[in-house]
Amino acid sequence: MKAIAYQHALPIDEPHSLVDITLPAPVATGHDLLVEVRAISVNPVDAKVRANVSPEPGEWKVLGWDVAGVVQAVGPDVTLFKPGDRVWYAGDISRPGANAELHLVDERITGHMPQSLNFAQAAALPLTTITAWELLFDRLQVLPGKRTTHETLLITGAAGGVGSILTQLASRLTALTVIGTASRAETKEWVKSLGAHHVLDHSQSLAAQVKEAGLGPVTHIASLTQTDQHYAELADLIAPQGKLSLIDDPAVPIDVMKLKRKSASLHWEFMFTRSLFQTSDMLAQHRLLTEVAALIDAGVIRSTLGQHFGNINAGNLKRAHALLESGKARGKIVLEGFAE
Secondary structure, three states: OEEEEEOOOOOOOOOOOOEEEEOOOOOOOOOEEEEEEEEEEEOHHHHHHHHHOOOOOOOOEEOOOOEEEEEEEEOOOOOOOOOOOEEEEOOOOOOOOOOEOEEEEEHHHEEEOOOOOOHHHHHOOHHHHHHHHHHHHHHOOOOOEOOOOOOEEEEEOOOOHHHHHHHHHHHHHEOOEEEEEOOOHHHHHHHHHOOOOEEEOOOOOHHHHHHHHOOOOEEEEEEOOOHHHHHHHHHHHEEEEEEEEEOOOOOOOOOHHHHOOOOOEEEEOOOOHHHHOOOOOOHHHHHHHHHHHHHHHOOOOOOOEEEEOOOOOHHHHHHHHHHHHHOOOOOEEEEEOOOO
């Protein structure tokens, strides 16, 4: 089968950072689905792994953790899917990725694709959707439903992949006042279009803007990017007994003692935890993907596809990695199909 992989962790502008190769087709066992990959999207985790993690000498490492495709075969323990089903999922970071024509994934972290989306639109969503859903409902413990509340959610980096879906989930499914941040005119408009009630500029003082708009203190904070740069302000902005969740990797350690006087809590969200540790609640990701598919088909949530980069090949993937690393991507970058 065709695949895109690498043998040494390299900067994206190096010729061998990602290359087109051929690998043996995998075989489904246990709870595995063998999926014909139709479309993929690219996430910051792809670029981080490519730049920092080399495979064993002589081995190839395949990236890719956002997939929409068709089930070709199933393992003997599979009960939720059958060949021919259209599926979407983010996969398991401890297994080979999906930048290949065929891919193995555990059925318990897989969902049936929304009927109203094509493969490219669907591929833009799984990883960011799972991350945003778990962050909002599992980590920050926000209650779904519209009710009278004065609670607020500040999302730093709301125009990115996770921010784009988190903004929708929070504004449409909860009673939170949603405050998104973005720094450019086009990304500010994007965040507004997704349902944010207020949009701030994270290149300026967040505390000053929150005060000016009369929005503080903030009960819930989702720090999605550059946490180390914003953390001091976020600690000042958070309400007593508030909750702060982050998904990025701060370049310098953050001082959790800044949260003590307010009895504020700090939460990490890493959507691969369930599959990585084979937790007893792995099936939760199947259920949430199923629920989000229904929300999409009902018109409540929309795809966050930002740019379509063409066929799945090394050249196009390198362009996608470069754009992600520039910090200027809006929404999700999707690739679709393998050229004959």
